[in-house]
Amino acid sequence: MTDKLKLGIAGIKPGDNTLHGFAIAKDDTCIPLDDIELVAACDVREENVRGTRERSLFRDVYTDYREMIEKADLDAVLIRLPTFLHKQATIDCLKAGLHVLCEKPPTCTYEEMLDVAKVARSSPGKYMFVRQSRFLPSVQAARRMVQEGKLGEVYCAESRWIRSRGKQILGNAWRSEKERGGGVLLDLGVHGIDQAWFAMDKPKPVEVTAATFTAFKQYATDPNTYSADDTVAGMIRFESGAVLACLFAFGMNAVGPQNPNQPDKPYATDWQVSRLFGTEGGLDIQKGELIHGPVDSVEVEPLPANGYPSGSPMVLQAREFIRAIRTDTTPLNSLDDALALMRMLSGLIQSGETKRSVRLN
Numbered sequence: 001m002t003d004k005l006k007l008g009i010a011g012i013k014p015g016d017n018t019l020h021g022f023a024i025a026k027d028d029t030c031i032p033l034d035d036i037e038l039v040a041a042c043d044v045r046e047e048n049v050r051g052t053r054e055r056s057l058f059r060d061v062y063t064d065y066r067e068m069i070e071k072a073d074l075d076a077v078l079i080r081l082p083t084f085l086h087k088q089a090t091i092d093c094l095k096a097g098l099h100v101l102c103e104k105p106p107t108c109t110y111e112e113m114l115d116v117a118k119v120a121r122s123s124p125g126k127y128m129f130v131r132q133s134r135f136l137p138s139v140q141a142a143r144r145m146v147q148e149g150k151l152g153e154v155y156c157a158e159s160r161w162i163r164s165r166g167k168q169i170l171g172n173a174w175r176s177e178k179e180r181g182g183g184v185l186l187d188l189g190v191h192g193i194d195q196a197w198f199a200m201d202k203p204k205p206v207e208v209t210a211a212t213f214t215a216f217k218q219y220a221t222d223p224n225t226y227s228a229d230d231t232v233a234g235m236i237r238f239e240s241g242a243v244l245a246c247l248f249a250f251g252m253n254a255v256g257p258q259n260p261n262q263p264d265k266p267y268a269t270d271w272q273v274s275r276l277f278g279t280e281g282g283l284d285i286q287k288g289e290l291i292h293g294p295v296d297s298v299e300v301e302p303l304p305a306n307g308y309p310s311g312s313p314m315v316l317q318a319r320e321f322i323r324a325i326r327t328d329t330t331p332l333n334s335l336d337d338a339l340a341l342m343r344m345l346s347g348l349i350q351s352g353e354t355k356r357s358v359r360l361n
């Protein structure tokens with residue numbers, strides 16, 4: 001490998017002017033990170049790779065990612081293709097000996113993830129998946145407090161990501177098709193579950209239960225192909241006895257609390273909740289608050305920053321990918337974490353279908 005990591009991007013959309021954190025937008029230009037050489041970009045839509053401003057950043061462009069892997073001189077590939085292509089594209093890159101950073105969800109199912117893991121374990125390429133909020137100072141601080149026992153025993157957590165009414169349903173292509181990785185669990189749920197699970201310091205999941213609904217078919221552009229779950233209510237039980245309760249919805253007849261950054265809007269139509277509850281204290285990660293105090297009153301304090309690097313979580317994530325490759329160590333968003341995450345997500349989907357709890361062995 002030369003000094004700079006030679007990067008290819010599979011799936012590139014005009015307007016992504018930080019290239020998933022591998023570049024920094026400055027004025028009207030986009031400057032790659034010091035360690036990165038932007039070698040090739042690929043998109044099945046010609047107009048996305050030809051004639052766009054992004055095009056000028058790359059040496060070569062392709063419309064077929066397999067051709068890019070074969071012909072371009074690459075060390076690593078960022079896969080930001082639709083979810084149903086993650087498994088095959090990751091395997092193709094790893095088999096070519098390339099390092100892979102793949103968008104979330106890592107795959108469509110746990111079985112697909114097992115196939116990826118098999119190849120990843122015998123490839124010289126590193127595997128990492130995208131989950132940028134792990135790099136937020138609030139999430140890092142929450143996890144450290146759990147590790148240090150500052151919350152006492154964390155016995156319960158809550159994760160929600162809700163969008164009002166049919167907000168995300170209209171014109172949604174593959175996202176509304178279950179078989180192609182559509183569905184709220186694989187889109188919003190993967191973020192919400194991973195954030196709480198990571199902050200809880202990744203306890204071992206042993207059982208999941210969920211109810212899934214397709215409640216907004218009537219708003220779909222093509223109701224005939226709309227098969228995705230758009231709402232899920234579930235619970236994950238951990239070996240320690242702790243539980244994580246979840247609610248995710250692409251659309252729901254609900255609004256969220258007013259966003260302080262948008263005082264002109266009386267309520268939010270897209271909001272997240274991520275909270276941990278311990279015997280000594282609780283955390284509201286989204287608000288960045290620690291809740292504790294003497295038994296008869298409550299104190300609310302900002303979560304301590306503890307010197308974690310701030311800045312774009314995407315850039316921090318890109319730097320972590322580069323660090324893991326350079327030092328030949330396991331990245332924060334590791335293969336084992338992807339396996340555990342996909343096990344929980346597939347279990348929840350199975351539970352929704354069978355209407356029974358699923359034991360995770």
Ligand SMILES: NC(=O)c1ccc[n+]([C@@H]2O[C@H](COP(=O)([O-])OP(=O)(O)OC[C@H]3O[C@@H](n4cnc5c(N)ncnc54)[C@H](O)[C@@H]3O)[C@@H](O)[C@H]2O)c1
Binds near residue numbers: 064103104131132
């Ligand atoms: N981390 C996050 O916060 C975040 C946010 C949005 C999307 N995502 C994930 O990113 C992925 C892509 O989502 P999207 O909304 O950009 O999807 P999309 O349907 O817009 O596709 C992304 C790009 O891939 C291109 N593409 C499609 N098929 C291709 C092929 N066979 N070969 C080459 N290029 C192809 C499309 O033309 C498009 O430019 C999904 O897996 C999604 O879950 C993650």
